[in-house]
Amino acid sequence: MMTTAGDSERATVLDADGRRLSSTTIKKARRLLAAGRATLVSESPLVIRLHYTVNLPPRPEPVAAPPVGEGRTILLHVCCAPCGTYTVERLRELRFEVTGFWYNPNIHPWSEHERRRETLARYAAEIDLPVIWSQGYEMREFLRAVVGHERFGERCAICYRMRLERTAQVAAAQGFDAITTTLLISPHQNQNLIRRIGEEVAALYGVDFYFENFRRGWARRGHLARKHDLYQQRYCGCVYSEWEAGDPEARKKAP
Ligand code: SF4
Structure with a gap:
């Protein structure tokens, strides 16, 4: 059968509800128009609208991405229990x-560290x-580092850096995926x-650093700390x- 250039082009087909269907040949579209089964929407490009609706198969539901932590282990450095409340909940x-991972040689004095x-x-x-507890109290190492x-x-x-690097x-030694x-x-x-240093040390040891702005949970942190009657340091x-917490001038006195 002979075909013309126009026959090889396609016409856009809408159903009565205006939903776009599969396109058809120009020839078939003209036949539908001639048979009174469709209305012309546009001549060029050719668009026709059928006089009936078509039962289209329902669109597949978009598949939700799995949660970021699915199947992954994470070692969470914990500076204190109150800050661990919301953070653990969220993770x-x-x-x-x-x-959890406890390593906070910065906390002074020893009695406060223990509390x-x-x-x-x-x-x-x-x-x-x-929780993995790092043994000992490396306060001397901390002080030497900041002198x-x-x-x-x-x-x-x-x-x-000291705390995140440890x-x-x-994490690397014990096979965690992230910190x-x-x-x-x-x-x-x-x-x-914190994010920059966390990413640097994580890359150094071949684990991921998970960053999220956990500050959005600050109010919940307070609520959970009170609910569990956790000691909250000042x-x-x-x-x-x-010193700085007790003396507003202390920061100005720093060398
Ligand atoms: S004030 Fe700075 S140096 Fe001191 S414990 Fe906090 S983070 Fe560490």
């Missing part, structure tokens, strides 16, 4: 298999959170700096922060 919501550690131990038991860099911010970068080291830290929840910490951790 579990994302389906991570969460293990925070014991609070976390009690809370972890309540929420069924496994000459005592200014707020400068010493914090050293403090973040977290990445342990993150409860420090990301605090509005008093430098979140961008200073960040190091001896300098204890």
Whole structure:
């Protein structure tokens, strides 16, 4: 059968509800128009609208992406139990298999370190959170590292790195997929700096650093800390922060 150039082109077909159907040949479209079974919508390009609706198969439901933590283990550096409340809840919501990690040689003095550690131990038991406890108290190493860099911010970068690097080291040695830290929840910490250092040390040890702005859970953190009657400290951790919390002039006195 002879075909013309026009026959090889396609016409757009709409049903009576205006839903787009498979296109058809120009010839068939003209036949439908001639038979009074369709109305001309546009001549060029040729678009016709059928006088009846077509039962289209339902569109497949979009498949939701699996939660980011599905099937993945994460080692969560925990600075204190209150900051661990929302953070653990959120990571579990994302389906991570969460293990806490305690390593905070910055906390001064020893009695304060112990009080925070014991609070976390009690809370972890309540929420069924496994925790890896780093042994000892490396306060001397921390102080040696920040000597000459005592200014707020400068010493914090050293403090973040020390804690996150140990977290990445342990995570790699024990086969975790990723690390993150409860420090990301605090509005008093430098979140961008934590993220940068976290990503650096994670890459160094071949694990992922999971970043999320956990600060959106700050109010929930307070609620959960009160509900579980957790000890809430009034200073960040190091001896300098204890001084700064009590003396507003202290930061100006830093070298
Ligand atoms: S203020 Fe907090 S983050 Fe900064 S060095 Fe002290 S303990 Fe570390």
